[in-house]
Amino acid sequence: MNRSPAPWSVDPGDPRAPTAEVWEQLTPEQRREVVDSLPSEFPLDEAAPPEGDPHWHPVTRARTTLDRWFRRAGRRVYVSGNLAVYYPGERVFSPDVIAVVDVETHERERWVVSDEGRGVDVAIEVIVRGKRRKDLQRNVEWFARLGIPEYFVYDRKRSSLRGFRLASSAAKAYEPIIPQRGHYASRVLGLDLVIEGGRLCFYAGDAAIPDTDELIDKLGALVDAAEQRAQELELRLDEEARAREEEARVREEAERRLAEALAELDRLRRERGA
Structure with missing residues (x-):
């Protein structure tokens, strides 16, 4: 057709x-x-x-x-x-x-x-x-x-x-x-x-x-602020981790000295008894 x-x-x-x-x-x-x-x-x-x-x-x-x-x-x-x-x-x-x-x-x-x-x-x-x-x-x-x-x-x-x-x-x-x-x-x-x-x-x-440029600037500022907060949090966590490690070291040292003191006390008692 x-x-x-x-x-x-x-x-x-x-x-x-x-x-x-x-x-x-x-x-x-x-x-x-x-x-x-x-x-x-x-x-x-x-x-x-x-x-x-x-x-x-x-x-x-x-x-x-x-x-x-x-x-x-x-x-x-x-x-x-x-x-x-x-x-x-x-x-x-x-x-x-x-x-x-x-x-x-x-x-x-x-x-x-x-x-x-x-x-x-x-x-x-x-x-x-x-x-x-x-x-x-x-x-x-x-x-x-x-x-x-x-x-x-x-x-x-x-x-x-x-x-x-x-x-x-x-x-x-x-x-x-x-x-x-x-x-x-x-x-x-x-x-x-x-x-x-x-x-x-x-x-x-x-x-x-806001136009696209303004949104990008605002989002960039938010990202920068978020990254800064993340870095600050990571730093604080690292400091807290180091503090916990130091606390554990001090506690272990105290326990060691206590054990040595107890051992020395026991030794002295045995010598006096003899």
Whole structure:
């Protein structure tokens, strides 16, 4: 049996997911074929130029901190970043960090909204240099139109943070998130985003969520303290062991001298009796 070709072809120079109308017409097999054909890499004019460690470190910290937090909290929140995101009929894009709540958290090569049945819930961009207009103007308008509920932009060079939120699911323009004592509340994540010491941090209530480096430092300090206590205990046990050995030696010496004294006393008594 010949299989009819899918009524959608992907343009390598401008890859897009099918529109919602076309998606509805596709069979499950055709949908899977289309999803698998969507590239996980980005066109050269969309890909951001390399920005090195100043960009990589805050992005990685944010992703690992959020992922670890939600896993420990038992919440199904998919956290990723630099992942090709396809909205129906829209140009592919890739925020530095994305989060989608109440979905499976398995690994993905791309996020295709029609296939997943969900759009992105939170997007975070990290600015190091040269793309403030894109992140603070184009994306603010575009992400709001796509219906992404919350969007945050961390400008590392300026040590600043801005947040945007849709007032309702029907809204198509963001409202700025007004910080409270420097905390930008994410209603979607149930966390606050904060700049501390120039770094992007996350808070659960009044408690800061430690990132991996901070956890390693804390665990390293705990290990060092435990090793020190173990060494002190070993030293104390050695001293106690030596003390017991000395006590036994003194007791044996006393018993020896007592035995010699008794023997000498017995000898003297025998001589006097004779």
